[in-house]
Amino acid sequence: MAAQPAERSFDVIVVGAGIMGSCAAHAAASRGARVLLLEQFDLLHQRGSSHGESRTIRATYPQPHYPPMVRLSRRLWDDAQRDSGYAVLTPTPHLDLGPRDDPAFVASVANGGATVLAPAAADAPRPAWAEAFRVPDGWAAASSELGGVMKATKAVAMFQALAAKLGAVVRDRAEVVDVARQGEGTTTIVVKTATGEEFHGAKCIITVGAWTSKLVKSVTGADLPVQPLHTLICYWKVKPGHERELTTEAGFPTFASYGVPYIYSTPSMEYPGLIKIAMHGGPPCDPDGRDWAIGPGEDGLVEPVARWIDEVMPGHVETAGGPVVRQACMYSMTPDEDFVIDFLGGEEFGRDVVVGAGFSGHGFKMGPAVGRILAEMALDGESGTAAEAGVELRHFGIRRFDGNPTGNARSY
Numbered sequence: 001m002a003a004q005p006a007e008r009s010f011d012v013i014v015v016g017a018g019i020m021g022s023c024a025a026h027a028a029a030s031r032g033a034r035v036l037l038l039e040q041f042d043l044l045h046q047r048g049s050s051h052g053e054s055r056t057i058r059a060t061y062p063q064p065h066y067p068p069m070v071r072l073s074r075r076l077w078d079d080a081q082r083d084s085g086y087a088v089l090t091p092t093p094h095l096d097l098g099p100r101d102d103p104a105f106v107a108s109v110a111n112g113g114a115t116v117l118a119p120a121a122a123d124a125p126r127p128a129w130a131e132a133f134r135v136p137d138g139w140a141a142a143s144s145e146l147g148g149v150m151k152a153t154k155a156v157a158m159f160q161a162l163a164a165k166l167g168a169v170v171r172d173r174a175e176v177v178d179v180a181r182q183g184e185g186t187t188t189i190v191v192k193t194a195t196g197e198e199f200h201g202a203k204c205i206i207t208v209g210a211w212t213s214k215l216v217k218s219v220t221g222a223d224l225p226v227q228p229l230h231t232l233i234c235y236w237k238v239k240p241g242h243e244r245e246l247t248t249e250a251g252f253p254t255f256a257s258y259g260v261p262y263i264y265s266t267p268s269m270e271y272p273g274l275i276k277i278a279m280h281g282g283p284p285c286d287p288d289g290r291d292w293a294i295g296p297g298e299d300g301l302v303e304p305v306a307r308w309i310d311e312v313m314p315g316h317v318e319t320a321g322g323p324v325v326r327q328a329c330m331y332s333m334t335p336d337e338d339f340v341i342d343f344l345g346g347e348e349f350g351r352d353v354v355v356g357a358g359f360s361g362h363g364f365k366m367g368p369a370v371g372r373i374l375a376e377m378a379l380d381g382e383s384g385t386a387a388e389a390g391v392e393l394r395h396f397g398i399r400r401f402d403g404n405p406t407g408n409a410r411s412y
């Protein structure tokens with residue numbers, strides 16, 4: 001049923017109900033704001049970036065500005081689980097593997113406070129699960145305590161449920177086609193949907209994932225460099241006899257392997273007997289014109305993973321026959337893989353419209369922190385939580401791309 005006129009006016013309108021928009025809606029509603037969350041498709045759909053069974057959390061990042069945000073988020077994940085009664089995060093250790101002299105690996109270990117494991121041959125204690133990995137010559141492995149697996153779709157549902165419980169209005173099948181100021185000098189932002197509905201908000205938060213460049217371009221005419229990529233999640237068969245060893249119950253870690261390709265994994269959990277091992281990245285795609293290709297070896301997203309498994313986990317994971325389960329997903333990539341968290345700006349929007357985008361395949365873990373920050377920017381004009389937690393928002397500004405197409409890009 002269409003919303004009644006009384007429900008058309010809000011303090012904050014959030015556009016896009018993936019993990020970022022759902023967390024932002026919850027954070028704004030928990031401040032007592034009247035919130036509307038609009039989603040173009042069905043809630044919890046599979047056409048964006050936040051669906052599926054699992055995402056990893058880790059504090060090992062080459063850029064020092066992420067660990068404080070991960071730690072803030074880790075606390076907020078716990079708060080949300082407590083408030084909702086949902087269990088979405090299974091803590092595990094986290095393992096980073098990489099060439100000893102790889103600058104990104106070295107910086108990640110240092111910034112995340114990871115401990116380099118003794119080599120297999122050394123007479124020093126090592127966790128039992130380390131035996132699953134044949135670490136290549138010249139590589140090192142480092143473990144850290146802050147790791148874990150989040151149930152992705154369930155986590156989005158949790159934040160939507162929490163937001164609704166606090167009075168937020170959540171509407172799906174409501175594609176936003178325009179965001180504009182109501183008139184010069186007014187304080188109202190008007191949000192229009194494809195079916196002709198209009199909602200009025202004092203503030204607006206745009207969290208539309210892979211659709212960000214399209215929406216921002218149509219609203220402001222500006223080019224925001226957020227490139228949608230097609231990517232693939234692959235689940236592989238665990239070799240007989242090792243099924244339990246590679247589970248979260250047995251303490252197996254989430255892991256990441258540096259270099260090319262960059263590989264990531266979650267322990268065997270959602271499909272018993274299978275383990276998720278996939279590579280970061282993929283080819284550019286149009287979010288409104290995807291081919292959903294998941295054939296064998298397609299787009300070079302399978303073969304490099306199989307080669308990596310054969311080299312590093314040959315005794316534990318089967319690659320013959322390829323992955324058993326494949327799922328398509330999208331990244332929204334910035335040139336430097338840093339997020340965009342900023343006011344849309346310009347004369348029309350000033351500080352009344354906030355954008356959270358470009359989460360570049362690594363944002364899920366930080367969803368609750370990003371949501372809190374976006375909500376505070378919208379409601380207060382700045383984020384007190386970010387300042388308290390030591391999260392430096394200057395790395396995420398839109399203007400970093402002005403005259404500098406690669407933004408914060410570094411050599412690693």
Ligand SMILES: Cc1cc2nc3c(=O)[nH]c(=O)nc-3n(C[C@H](O)[C@H](O)[C@H](O)COP(=O)(O)OP(=O)(O)OC[C@H]3O[C@@H](n4cnc5c(N)ncnc54)[C@H](O)[C@@H]3O)c2cc1C
Pocket residue numbers: 015016017018019020021038039040041047048049050051054055056057174175176177207208209210211215231232233264329330331356357358359360361362363364365366
């Ligand atoms: C395969 C894969 C593995 C990943 N692994 C990890 C991981 O292990 N750890 C980690 O931290 N991160 C990971 N990520 C990244 C993480 O999942 C994303 O960064 C995050 O989900 C992005 O969320 P979002 O809310 O920005 O985008 P989305 O989830 O895509 O949400 C945007 C929403 O906006 C809606 N929308 C778009 N346009 C409109 C409009 N005009 N009107 C209304 N609604 C609109 C969309 O339909 C969508 O629901 C992974 C991503 C993928 C794809």
